[in-house]
Amino acid sequence: MSASTQSAPKRPHVVVVGGGFGGIAAVRKLKRADVDVTLIDRHNYNTFNPLLYQVATASLNPGDITWFLRAIRAKQSNVRFLKGTVTAMDHAAKTLSLDGGLDVKYDRLVIAVGVTANFFGIPGADEYSLPLYRRSQALAVRDRMFANLEDAAINGQDRDLRVVVVGGGATGVETAGAFAEMRNNDMPTTYPELDTKRVHITLVEMLPHVLGPFHPKLRDYARKSLDKRGVDLRLGTAVKEVREDGVLVEHDGQQEFLPAGIVVWASGITAHSTVKDWGVPQGRGGRIETDEHLRVKGLEDVYAIGDVSVSPDEPLPQLAQPALQGGKHVAKVIKAELEGKSAPKRFKYKDKGTMATIGRSSAVAEIKFLPRLKGFPAWIIWVGLHIATLLGNRNRFATLINLTAKYLVWGSHNAIVGETPPVVALKPLTVDARSPLKVSSRSARKTAEAQAAAAPKSPTT
Numbered sequence: 001m002s003a004s005t006q007s008a009p010k011r012p013h014v015v016v017v018g019g020g021f022g023g024i025a026a027v028r029k030l031k032r033a034d035v036d037v038t039l040i041d042r043h044n045y046n047t048f049n050p051l052l053y054q055v056a057t058a059s060l061n062p063g064d065i066t067w068f069l070r071a072i073r074a075k076q077s078n079v080r081f082l083k084g085t086v087t088a089m090d091h092a093a094k095t096l097s098l099d100g101g102l103d104v105k106y107d108r109l110v111i112a113v114g115v116t117a118n119f120f121g122i123p124g125a126d127e128y129s130l131p132l133y134r135r136s137q138a139l140a141v142r143d144r145m146f147a148n149l150e151d152a153a154i155n156g157q158d159r160d161l162r163v164v165v166v167g168g169g170a171t172g173v174e175t176a177g178a179f180a181e182m183r184n185n186d187m188p189t190t191y192p193e194l195d196t197k198r199v200h201i202t203l204v205e206m207l208p209h210v211l212g213p214f215h216p217k218l219r220d221y222a223r224k225s226l227d228k229r230g231v232d233l234r235l236g237t238a239v240k241e242v243r244e245d246g247v248l249v250e251h252d253g254q255q256e257f258l259p260a261g262i263v264v265w266a267s268g269i270t271a272h273s274t275v276k277d278w279g280v281p282q283g284r285g286g287r288i289e290t291d292e293h294l295r296v297k298g299l300e301d302v303y304a305i306g307d308v309s310v311s312p313d314e315p316l317p318q319l320a321q322p323a324l325q326g327g328k329h330v331a332k333v334i335k336a337e338l339e340g341k342s343a344p345k346r347f348k349y350k351d352k353g354t355m356a357t358i359g360r361s362s363a364v365a366e367i368k369f370l371p372r373l374k375g376f377p378a379w380i381i382w383v384g385l386h387i388a389t390l391l392g393n394r395n396r397f398a399t400l401i402n403l404t405a406k407y408l409v410w411g412s413h414n415a416i417v418g419e420t421p422p423v424v425a426l427k428p429l430t431v432d433a434r435s436p437l438k439v440s441s442r443s444a445r446k447t448a449e450a451q452a453a454a455a456p457k458s459p460t461t
Helices: 021-029 049-056 069-074 135-155 170-190 216-228 273-277 320-338 376-388 393-407 442-454
Strands: 013-017 036-041 045-047 066-068 079-083 086-090 095-098 102-105 108-111 161-166 199-205 232-235 237-243 246-251 254-259 262-265 302-304 353-359 362-367
Touching: 013 021, 021 036, 021 069, 021 320, 036 069, 049 135, 049 170, 066 069, 069 079, 086 273, 108 320, 135 161, 135 262, 161 170, 161 246, 161 254, 170 199, 170 216, 170 353, 199 237, 216 232, 216 353, 216 362, 302 320, 353 376, 362 376, 376 393
Parallel strands: 013 036, 013 108, 036 079, 108 302, 161 199, 161 262, 199 232
Antiparallel strands: 045 066, 086 095, 095 102, 237 246, 246 254, 353 362
8 A cells, every 4th residue: 555545643532521720721731742632521611610609699791701612723723622421431441431322532531520519418408509610500599699689579578588608618708798799789779679688698607717728817807808798607607407498507506597598509519420430539529539640540541630630648729720730730741651751740739829809899819929918909919810811802801891890880780680580479569659668879878867867856755
């Protein structure tokens, strides 16, 4: 057979499962490698999870924080995208099985599927609470919130409303702070029928403080900032049960039921249940055990990165940076092996710091080579970093515009809403022209209060 009729040699096939921070980092680092890359994800978009709570609290569009995964081919021709969910792995045959009857062969495999909510076996938590790990979940929180408010505007003036956020980590603190700011700054205008004093935002945390990984001074600042915004903090409090109409909690041996229309679950993460069918060793939280090069223990050509992986000798925080750095490292290892070069040095995580925001002009940050930051400086860095790390210029621009409208133009009150069900009056009700139930703007309220204080008092009898 002549050389002209011979087929080109087959290039090694690198399969990356998961289009999150780590998966995309690995794919991009293989751009100039002599390999074919297939990126598999159950969604055809990447979600920027750190800003999901902004979608849930009606400040960002879901499209602002999602990026079309097939767009990765615009700057990388050796990659293709395949939509599907991995159901099983045969590492002896180097084959993945996907839903829909698809099989995918690999020479090197990178598992970067992320994690999901951990309900710790608490009764009712899985059924009645709303996690914040997917776009659909953020939209469910947002739509439930507006459905409850629209119903309360007709039927609920004589009862309290409550949102319970479970978990005092960054997601819980950020979500509770955003809900509180919506109540304090938007609802007096958009829902004048409701008394904001009867709308409660409750944050439940089992530890005696919020933001556990941070320095005690920053934890204390965050607690005071939440207090300032009127968040009902329940520290040192455990969730015993989640019901359809609220949460049963326990503090110092005393149990209390908190009626709630929404329970947001931001407490703990664990590996997806399907990982147990993938033929990989699992450690704490169901995470896949890896060695110093993030290679899955016992499997020569399989790697795991990001939240789904764990090194028993050196567990890493489940944040974006370990996933990004891990994805790049694994790509270097694969490229070196295929080129017959020695592997790079063992993976060493470079901690660049962490941060969390409580609300407008209020955040905490621990950044390497900088002093501990809080308040406005930390908040500016938080906003800038989150916008910069979004995928795609369109998303960066849209997020910048929407966050500017939220934080710099208080008077817009232009929440991003979806569909809500029809409201049915629970008792006969006639709506007629009437005076507002309360003055809507803060300046007008202060004026009214001052006028009332200055008015002559009528004699008492």
